[in-house]
Amino acid sequence: xxxxxxxxxxxxxxxxxxxxxxxxxxxxxxxxxxxxxxxxxxxxxxxxxxxxxxxxxxxxxxxxxxxxxxxxxxxxxxxxxxxxxxxxxxxxxxxxxxxxxxxxxxxxxxxxxxxxxxxxxxxxxxxxxxxxxxxxxxxxxxxxxxxxxxxxxxxxxxxxxxxxxxxxxxxxxxxxxxxxxxxxxxxxxxxxxxxxxxxxxxxx
Numbered sequence: 001x002x003x004x005x006x007x008x009x010x011x012x013x014x015x016x017x018x019x020x021x022x023x024x025x026x027x028x029x030x031x032x033x034x035x036x037x038x039x040x041x042x043x044x045x046x047x048x049x050x051x052x053x054x055x056x057x058x059x060x061x062x063x064x065x066x067x068x069x070x071x072x073x074x075x076x077x078x079x080x081x082x083x084x085x086x087x088x089x090x091x092x093x094x095x096x097x098x099x100x101x102x103x104x105x106x107x108x109x110x111x112x113x114x115x116x117x118x119x120x121x122x123x124x125x126x127x128x129x130x131x132x133x134x135x136x137x138x139x140x141x142x143x144x145x146x147x148x149x150x151x152x153x154x155x156x157x158x159x160x161x162x163x164x165x166x167x168x169x170x171x172x173x174x175x176x177x178x179x180x181x182x183x184x185x186x187x188x189x190x191x192x193x194x195x196x197x198x199x200x201x202x203x204x
Contacts, residue, residue, distance in 0.1 A: 016044050017054045021161075024063050024074055026130040034073045035064065062162035078162065090159040091203050094140060095196050097147035097156075098183075102192045105146065112142055113184045121177045132176070137161075139180050143187075 010018065020040075023029045035055060041048045055072045058064040066072040078086060101109075116139045123131040137160055144156050179202040186195035 012046070013050050013054055013057075016040075016046070016050070017057050019044075020054065020058060021061075021063060022130050022134070024058075025133045029074050031074050031076045034071060037071070060158065062158040075162065083163065086159050086163050087203060090156065090163065091200055093152070093156045093159070094144065094199055094203065097144045097152065098187065098192060098195050098199060100147035101143060101187070102190065105187060109142070109146060110184065110188055113139060113180075116142065117177055117180055117184070120180065121174075124174075124176065136176070136180070143183075 020029070020035075029035075037048045037051050037055070040051045040054075044051070055064060055066065059066050059072060063075060064072045065075045116135055120132060120135040120139070123129075123135055140160065141153060141157070145153050179198065182198035183195055183202065186192075186198055
């Protein structure tokens with residue numbers, strides 16, 4: 001999303017994973033819905049092999065759950081106590097990330113965050129809450145990746161996807177965008193304590 005970076009070309013499997021991921025975020029695939037490999041293969045015009053790879057990927061992300069002899073299904077909604085635990089774990093990782101990047105963020109990094117926020121505002125205005133969710137995750141992902149690369153992202157990402165926050169809790173797009181802008185502005189100003197405060201206010 002940053003102007004300074006070329007668009008990433010997704011493989012066919014990544015495109016399919018993104019579509020199923022979007023279906024889950026949008027609620028088109030409800031919790032506990034079983035996935036049928038044959039039907040998915042027909043839907044996307046592929047053999048069942050690549051579909052199995054996609055299911056494995058989404059299982060690792062926490063969106064799906066696979067059981068022996070039962071196939072894969074959309075993971076269930078977290079109980080309130082587990083949701084609270086998941087929020088705390090995610091916060092801890094992102095606080096760590098902000099602390100790690102405090103002296104290494106570049107103008108290009110901040111431009112990337114600004115571009116994501118502009119897209120986030122646009123998605124809210126279109127009431128595309130699936131895209132809102134994905135852009136929200138992209139904003140946090142950019143910071144986590146800057147702090148620890150793929151290794152830290154791979155630890156953090158399943159917590160985010162498992163939470164699947166309901167972004168309709170925000171009355172207006174301005175509130176959500178302002179929450180994220182407060183994080184970016186504090187980081188830009190070198191105020192790590194304020195950035196962490198804004199982060200904790202956003203992840204709830």
